[in-house]
Amino acid sequence: xxxxxxxxxxxxxxxxxxxxxxxxxxxxxxxxxxxxxxxxxxxxxxxxxxxxxxxxxxxxxxxxxxxxxxxxxxxxxxxxxxxxxxxxxxxxxxxxxxxxxxxxxxxxxxxxxxxxxxxxxxxxxxxxxxxxxxxxxxxxxxxxxxxxxxxxxxxxxxxxxxxxxxxxxxxxxxxxxxxxxxxxxxxxxxxxxxxxxxxxxxxxxxxxxxxxxxxxxxxxxxxxxxxxxxxxxxxxxxxxxxxxxxxxxxxxxxxxxxxxxxxxxxxxxxxxxxxxxxxxxxxxxxxxxxxx
Numbered sequence: 230x231x232x233x234x235x236x237x238x239x240x241x242x243x244x245x246x247x248x249x250x251x252x253x254x255x256x257x258x259x260x261x262x263x264x265x266x267x268x269x270x271x272x273x274x275x276x277x278x279x280x281x282x283x284x285x286x287x288x289x290x291x292x293x294x295x296x297x298x299x300x301x302x303x304x305x306x307x308x309x310x311x312x313x314x315x316x317x318x319x320x321x322x323x324x325x326x327x328x329x330x331x332x333x334x335x336x337x338x339x340x341x342x343x344x345x346x347x348x349x350x351x352x353x354x355x356x357x358x359x360x361x362x363x364x365x366x367x368x369x370x371x372x373x374x375x376x377x378x379x380x381x382x383x384x385x386x387x388x389x390x391x392x393x394x395x396x397x398x399x400x401x402x403x404x405x406x407x408x409x410x411x412x413x414x415x416x417x418x419x420x421x422x423x424x425x426x427x428x429x430x431x432x433x434x435x436x437x438x439x440x441x442x443x444x445x446x447x448x449x450x451x452x453x454x455x456x457x458x459x460x461x462x463x464x465x466x467x468x469x470x471x472x473x474x475x476x477x478x479x480x481x482x483x484x485x486x487x488x489x490x491x492x493x494x495x496x497x498x499x500x501x502x503x504x505x506x507x508x509x510x511x512x513x514x515x516x517x518x519x520x521x
Contacts, residue, residue, distance in 0.1 A: 399439050
């Protein structure tokens with residue numbers, strides 16, 4: 230499905246409904262709020278471990294709100310801790326600075342290793358692995374936020390990374406349908422060239438989206454009365470066309486039967502055969518849920 234990656238937004242929206250109510254109920258008691266976040270995160274890690282069965286479908290453990298909300302709650306715990314540290318002093322003492330550097334470096338290694346080696350059915354991810362990735366990400370964020378003059382903050386402040394962060398929300402929204410649409414069958418490309426094309430189109434669309442849609446909404450800009458209906462119709466038509474294009478099956482190539490083989494088999498030109506029988510790509514596995 231071109232909308233399969235929207236599951237993470239569903240988890241976030243449910244969180245946005247419940248967390249403000251808890252924060253309001255526990256206002257003035259940040260450590261109680263942190264305790265709630267920690268308790269909820271531990272319960273969620275347990276729910277994921279229970280829901281996952283090796284060798285069976287991982288969908289329930291992967292998509293379930295109860296099983297995945299711990300990565301967001303770890304971010305809530307981080308927010309409370311950072312707020313408390315900042316309220317005491319703008320400077321971070323040497324032991325805390327050293328701990329943050331060690332934790333962030335370990336977090337980068339852990340996240341990078343997970344990206345390179347883990348798959349959607351890697352058992353260790355469902356046995357606390359997702360929580361470890363979230364904790365590693367939390368250390369990276371804490372290091373960059375609390376130690377503004379540190380090496381990690383300097384690296385993450387590089388213009389290309391800041392530009393990517395500015396369009397990251399749109400890039401996530403658009404990349405998956407773009408990846409499905411720009412298939413080998415439709416483009417005639419494969420490997421690195423196809424990957425570069427997909428990334429380039431996704432980032433370009435995200436840039437247009439943030440300038441014409443996201444930023445105007447954030448800053449309270451409104452469409453003119455006459456333009457609003459036209460924009461709605463254009464958006465609806467765009468979504469409909471995208472769904473049709475993405476879900477449409479590519480043409481079936483001409484095939485024949487190779488009777489010279491030891492066992493008869495269907496054959497076709499290499500490019501056509503690869504495009505027609507290549508497996509559908511699996512949905513992306515996030516290493517960490519946005520914490521903000």
